[in-house]
Amino acid sequence: MPKMKTHKGAAKRFKMTGTGKLKRAKAGRHHFFIKKTSKRKRNLRKGGLVSETQIKTVKKLLPYI
Numbered sequence: 001m002p003k004m005k006t007h008k009g010a011a012k013r014f015k016m017t018g019t020g021k022l023k024r025a026k027a028g029r030h031h032f033f034i035k036k037t038s039k040r041k042r043n044l045r046k047g048g049l050v051s052e053t054q055i056k057t058v059k060k061l062l063p064y065i
Contacts, residue, residue: 007061014050014058016065022050022058 015023026044033041050058059065 004063006064010058010061011065014062014065022055023047024050 013024017023024047026046026048028036029044036044
């Protein structure tokens with residue numbers, strides 16, 4: 001049986017934490033900064049975790065992570 005291929009787009013966007021959770025970046029960081037408050041922009045800098053409903057899907061894209 002051939003090896004499974006890693007989805008390269010997903011590999012660039014998600015990282016595994018030491019405890020096995022999946023880290024992700026927050027959406028909304030690319031433009032329209034004038035209308036966003038300083039507090040909102042500051043919170044967008046922090047990472048987030050992939051939701052419980054999406055973990056199975058993401059792990060299927062990243063078989064060797």
